Amino acid sequence: MSKKVLIMSASTGGGHNRAARAIKEELEQKIIDGIPVQCEIIDSLKLVNNTMDKIISRGYEKSAIYTPKAYGRVYRFSETSLASKNEFKGNLLTSFMAQKFKKLLKDSQPDLIIGTHPFPMIALSTLKKSKDTYLNSTNLSETFSRHSYDIKVPPMISVLTDYTTHSTWIQNEISYYIAGHEYVKELLVVEGVESSKVKTFGIPVEKSFLSNRDRETVLNELGLSPDKLTVLLMGGSFGAGNIKETLAELLSIDRDFQILVITGRNQSLREKIDKNLALHPHDKSVCVLGYTNKMNDILASIDVLITKPGGLTTTEALLKDVPMIVPYYIPGQEEENLEFLTNCGAALRTTKKYTLSVLLKVLIDDSSRLDMLKRNIKSIRKFNSSQNIADLVVDILSEEKN
Structure with missing residues (x-):
């Protein structure tokens, strides 16, 4: 009989x-x-309720674009003692999810x-905790109904998709955590x-x-020169961040380089x-793209990435040895990714004095600075994550069999 693995995800950003x-x-x-091994991906919020999925997923997208500071305040509140780790199990949302699961x-x-x-891992931990509480109790009048306890909640692995932690990830019922570093x-x-x-x-x-593919082929297809320093400007899958203002600043820099802009699914921004x-004359070669599935080619063909530091964006840049300058971020996990x-010395962060113009000019004028960033990147990047996770799963399932 085959072994079955469920992967619980959600569409709050593209990384999960x-x-x-x-x-x-x-x-x-x-x-x-x-x-x-049989494997199925479950979009957890869609499974629970389409309306809930739209509210949460689109709410994250809208807050990322229009009200990032408000999102940051909610994020920070959920890290306080008022909403500490392992305390989300009584949350109305996760309790509702647990019933659906x-x-x-x-x-x-x-x-x-x-x-x-x-x-979804909080909700599943709720089920597992409830079952364990019932099985270890001598009180047969537990408030939970008996039919809840014939459900098997198998071993669980949480894969953190940012370079930080948050109390929502931490549940006693989790067997293993996969961390980025x-x-x-x-x-x-x-x-704890x-x-x-x-x-x-x-x-x-x-x-x-x-x-x-090679840099020359990729940049030629985009109408850019393979021989010129290339800067990629982007803001994630839905084009968040001050991309218009950042592009204006790039166009004003008195250095010879070319610019590729990716606006993701934000057609209005493009x-x-x-x-x-x-409408505004400039002396730079600029290529503007919307959504693309060629990021593997593009990141391998550029010299500097200007972006917000989402977990997967950051990981992909590290794997392609691309130095980053970060002028904007969503407060919360992206801010902590930037930290x-x-x-680690793998990215530069703009400030009021150390502006994008200042940082980029130094990198253009002194290539050793780019080399230093790349050396630091090589020291922290991690290949074979998926393979190692798969091997861990096989080890767990093989042990259970024995």
Whole structure:
């Protein structure tokens, strides 16, 4: 009989689903007792309720674009003692999710669950905690109904998709945590997670991302020169950040370089940028793209990335040896990702005095500065995350069999 793994994700930003796909790709190549592992990705919020999915997923997107400071305040509040780790299980949202997941567990009967988003893992931990409480209790009049306890909640692995921790990730019922770096492991340990539960495999990316075409071919297709320093400006899958203002600053810099702008799925932003470029003369070669599935080629062909520091964006830049300048971020996990990058010497952060213009001019004028950033990147990047996660899953399932 084949082993079945569920990967619980959510569409709040693109990173959780991309990490889920990367893990699924590797797991489906694994064999246990001569039978391939079955693997299914569950979009947790859609499974619970389409309206809830739209509210939460679109709410995250809108807050990222229009009200990032408000998002940051909510993020920081949820880290306070008023909403501490392991205390989200009584939350109305996660309790509702837990009820919905009962049917999923009964129907699927998974042997292991992996989470690339914290919400479903809190809900599943709620079920597991309730069952364990019931089984260990001599009080047969527990407030929970008996039918809840014939549900098997299998071992669970949480895959952190940022270079930081948050109390929503930390649940006693989690078997293992996958962290992006040793620094993140230490943050988890400080929060009370057992060191043996944390594997520093890195954030998973799809295997296809690691291959790419040569720089000359890629830049020629974009109408850019392979011989000129190339700066990529972007703001994640939905074009968040002050991209218009940042592009205006880049165009004013008195150095010879070319610019590639990616606006993601934000079609309105692309149209505004195209209009501004047409109305205001400049001396730079500029290419503007919307959504693209060629980031593996593009990141391998540029010299500097100007972006907000999402977990997957950051990981992909590290894997392609691309130095980053970060002029904007969503307060919360992205701000903490930036702290990680700067502490590791892998990115530069703009400030009131150290503006984008100042930082980029130094990198252009002194190539050794770019080389230094690349050396630091090489010291922290982690390949083979998905493969290592898949191997861990096989080890867990094989132990359970014995």
